Amino acid sequence: MKNMSPRKRNPVECLPLATGSQEKARGDDLASVYDRRLKTYDPAGDNVRKFLDLLAVRINRSLAVSLVACVHCGMCVDSCHYALTHPGDSTMTPVYKADQIRRIFKRRLDWTGRIVPWWVHAATPASDEDLNRLKNIVFGTCSACRRCTLNCPMGVDTASLVRFTRGLLTELGIVPEGVFNVSRDEWETGNQMAVTPLDYLGTLQWMRDDLRTDPKLSGLEIPVVRPDCDFMYTINPREIKFDPRSIAQAAKIFHLAGERWTLPSAGWDQTNFGMYSGDDRLGGYIARNLYEAAVRLRAGRIVISECGHGFRSTRWEGYTWAEYDQNIPSESVVRTLKRYLKEQRIRVDKSKNALPVTFHDSCNIARSGGMTEEPRWVLNEVCSNFQEMHPNRTENYCCTGGGGLLSMAEYRPLRLESAAVKARQLEATGAKLVCTMCHNCVDGLNDVVKHYKLDMKIVQVLELVENALVY
Ligand code: SF4
Ligand code: SF4
Incomplete structure (x- = not known):
């Protein structure tokens, strides 16, 4: 297998949002800071203003809970394949990613951020450049797999915050080209x-x-x-x-x-x-x-x-x-x-699938959908050598292609670096076939297998059932 040690490279810069402490140091009236900034934003002010207005309009109770509930304990860090493959790089942690919208929320809508912004690290974007950095964080460093969400003791749903922020930027057209193209195709056709x-x-x-x-x-x-x-x-x-x-x-x-x-x-x-x-x-x-x-x-x-x-x-x-x-x-x-199998409407011979096969739980089906046992039941009916990968079910790692990342070519190098954890997990099973019930995961896993030169083939449940048919 190719060397999996992560390179020291981080294409995502820290979001340098202006903080209230700078104004406080100048002795500014903090209550007027936000309004004054909005008045002086130029030429990017239009986007910043729209972004802040949209944030205020679209925020809802469950998102607000995720925004205020984080205690920065850091327990989500080890859940994230980006963080695991970039040790020491805080910008890859779930809490950093969520903090980028949290800071803006606090400055704009939360009383703590309005009164004592320097204390709660509240900040507001000042330019299109800031919004562009935010885009790179929420589209480029998160596959929206929700593994951190399940491992947060406070119930913070980082993936939902990421999706929410993506939605605000999408409304402004500040999106990766692939997201724009696929969205247009879907609207038009x-x-x-x-x-x-x-x-x-x-x-x-x-x-x-x-x-x-x-x-x-x-x-x-x-x-x-x-x-x-x-x-x-x-x-x-x-x-x-x-x-x-x-x-x-x-x-x-x-x-x-x-x-x-x-x-x-x-x-x-x-x-x-x-x-x-x-x-x-x-x-x-x-x-x-x-x-x-x-x-x-x-x-x-x-x-x-x-x-x-x-x-x-x-x-x-x-x-x-x-x-x-x-x-x-x-x-x-x-x-x-x-x-069909239970009611014997189809007949199968499991010896037709004799190669060792493992199962990759898709994030949206297992972690977000709770469907974990049906595919295992079916695979045990149609395969003679099924092996679990670890961790599995709701704790499985993302295929790394989730969250629409397969359509965003600019983030591919970082995605494949972060896939090292997935590659190690796949390799440890010793399986020759990796079965998944998701076309998106097929493409994501194929990229992982190819990049890390693993001797594995990606298959789907339908394929294995069809191969085992006796008729
Ligand atoms: S998101 Fe949850 S687990 Fe992560 S730092 Fe915040 S409270 Fe801790
Ligand atoms: S949703 Fe997944 S990829 Fe995104 S920050 Fe959480 S663990 Fe990382």
Whole structure:
């Protein structure tokens, strides 16, 4: 394995926000400092003013609790793969990242920061440059994995603060180019990868025709807009654009299980970049498209293909963003697979998957969603040599590609440096296959395996179930 010792490099500079102590030293009237600064901000004042106004408007009770509850005990530090791989670099710690918005909140809205800013380290951004540094911190040094959140004794949700700050910057257009591009594509085409209707339908037809070459599957369909089905299947655009095998695997299993299912013609993207960019309006737009497609088709339930943030945004966050009633049940396809196996609707032979396989829990499914046992149950049914990685379940480390980081090329070197902890964890399992139930994690883990030259292949649950099928 490649040398994992972290290099002493930190592309993120400390956010040099002006503090109240400087004004106090000059004997300024602190009550007027903030107003005077706003009046003198030029030419960047417009963005700073908007940022502060948005902060005041969008802050809510749960975020405020996370902003005021931190006691700076440092217990979250060892939770974060960025901090673990950059020992001694305080800017990589969760508490530092959260403090950058905490300082602004205190200066703008909290009484302590208004009266004694130097004491609580309250500060306010003074220029576009400061906002740009803030962008690099919240987009570039956090994968929003929430591992620190679970390990904070005060319940501080650092990842939510990061997402909140991202949302403020997104509103101002101060975002990495990749975030801008993917958000635009999703607004314009209804899916993250700008897949056209022609590509979508053409790929489904291609997969269907390919499967039908097997005489035992000659009647197989990949139905689109079939009403009154047991479920509407929703997918990640990556499945159309880069890996349609997973659609074929699902279609084959559904066919053999005798399932009555359908895909929608629009609203099929269960991923949601609004979750990453912090843009609740984009989140609500994409989620609503999907929910309305299920209603139009009178689907009995929504089944979500293997995707971590798609699972989270479709199953619960999207309803809030879209202000939509949760009237159709939804589940991960892994739960659907478990039902088929339990009810013996499909038959498998686990000896077909004999290579040692381990399981990577996706942050949004395990840590944020609480779904940890179903994939293990399924893998133990279809694989003969399953091995846990440690730590696992809600304590697992991020694939390092979460939080939309795969779309932000400028932060890739830091991401791969921070992946050393993940590489060590993978290597210690001795497994040849790393299974995950998330397309995003597939790409993140593939980067880790490649960068650290590990002899492992990344697979998904559908792939292993399909490989074990007996029919
Ligand atoms: S976020 Fe929680 S664990 Fe981290 S320093 Fe603050 S109180 Fe301690
Ligand atoms: S959410 Fe994850 S990546 Fe972000 S600071 Fe916390 S532990 Fe680190």
